[in-house]
Amino acid sequence: xxxxxxxxxxxxxxxxxxxxxxxxxxxxxxKPFVPSHSPLPPEPSSANLNQRLSQGEPLRVGVFGDSYGDxxxxxxxxxxxxxxxxxxxxxxxxxxxxxxxxxxxxEEKAKSDLVSQPVDIAVICFGANDVQGVLVGxxxxxxxxxxxxxxxxxxxxxxxxxxxxxxxxxYWVGLPVMRKADFDASISSMNSFYAAEMAKLNVPFxxxxxxxxxxxxQYAPYLMDGTNDATKKxxxxxxxxxxxxxMTGYVRxxxxxxxxxxxxxxxxxxxxxxxSSETASLVASQKEVSR
Numbered sequence: 001x002x003x004x005x006x007x008x009x010x011x012x013x014x015x016x017x018x019x020x021x022x023x024x025x026x027x028x029x030x031k032p033f034v035p036s037h038s039p040l041p042p043e044p045s046s047a048n049l050n051q052r053l054s055q056g057e058p059l060r061v062g063v064f065g066d067s068y069g070d071x072x073x074x075x076x077x078x079x080x081x082x083x084x085x086x087x088x089x090x091x092x093x094x095x096x097x098x099x100x101x102x103x104x105x106x107e108e109k110a111k112s113d114l115v116s117q118p119v120d121i122a123v124i125c126f127g128a129n130d131v132q133g134v135l136v137g138x139x140x141x142x143x144x145x146x147x148x149x150x151x152x153x154x155x156x157x158x159x160x161x162x163x164x165x166x167x168x169x170x171y172w173v174g175l176p177v178m179r180k181a182d183f184d185a186s187i188s189s190m191n192s193f194y195a196a197e198m199a200k201l202n203v204p205f206x207x208x209x210x211x212x213x214x215x216x217x218q219y220a221p222y223l224m225d226g227t228n229d230a231t232k233k234x235x236x237x238x239x240x241x242x243x244x245x246x247m248t249g250y251v252r253x254x255x256x257x258x259x260x261x262x263x264x265x266x267x268x269x270x271x272x273x274x275x276s277s278e279t280a281s282l283v284a285s286q287k288e289v290s291r
Contacts, residue, residue: 040256041204043264044169049120053268058087061261062119062168064110065092067244069125072173075250076123079258085265089117097129098155107159114166121261122163125173127194128243131186144189153197160201171257172198172205176212176249177219179242184219208253212237212245225252 053059061080063073069092080086091113096104106126133140134151141147163170174191178184191209198205214220219238225248226232237249245253 041171041206041260043260044121044171048167049169050268052120053265054270056270058082058085059121059261059265060087060089060117060119061121061123062089062091062114062117063123063125064106065123065125065173066096066127066129067092067094068128068173068175069123070094071245071247071250072123072125072254074247075254076258078251079254080261085269086261089119091117092125095129097126098152098159099130099132099134101155102135107155107162110159111162118166119168121169121171123171123173123257124159125175127175127187127190130190131183143186144193149193152193156194156197157201160203170203172203173253173257174205174208176208176245176253179219179238183243206253206257211252212249223252 049059059080061076063069063076065072070090073088073090073092077088077090080088091110093104093106093109096106096109098106130152131143133142133145134148135141136147136151141151160170172194174194175187178187188209191207195205195207212219212223214223219242221236221238221242222234223237224232225235225237235248236246237252238244239246239249
């Protein structure tokens, strides 16, 4: 959707009214399925990654997608900091998608990017721009028609295969609930399509709808958020356009995956002796003070 993707993330992070004043744009006839919870994704698995971590090398995460990819990259960059042995690289680009290969072939772009910036884990999030038909020869295949599914499914499979041939662990992040009912209906159907494709390819699909709805399963710009009961409060999660997330919202979507990546890295990195660990912490603290 050009109207969604043509603006930068900063352009849509505008102040919103509190939840009690939020406009509802849901249709009585449309009730999307909302999972009761979002389970943690599995940990990554790669012989190459295990070896790199055992040698003390940084864990490299590449984020691919459209503007949603931009947001997830920003969140993972914060959740997996360089000073703790992570490198989170941005390969996402606004206004791209699997229906837009006439403008940019995202697989060819990824191939080119990975030549100079190899990664261990790929996090993929496309879809906001793909709520449209796809050009096949001289005609357009309608959204989610059998022909559309075949073309887009082949492109996705090729993209994932390219990453796996490079020894990269792959995750696909689904899209959250949207404010406008008609757009949300299309996104919900596309999520089902993506989830089925990932199941065929044995790629973890990270469900996000349940993380972005209120207690009634409805879109809400503000949601209760916090690491524990003492810190929980109503927090702005959505951008003003009703499509994108706020920065805190992207962090909310990324926490589970970041947690699993951290756990995996901790299990495979060489264990420092207690004294060495304390020394390393002291050195790190001194560096922070001296900045």
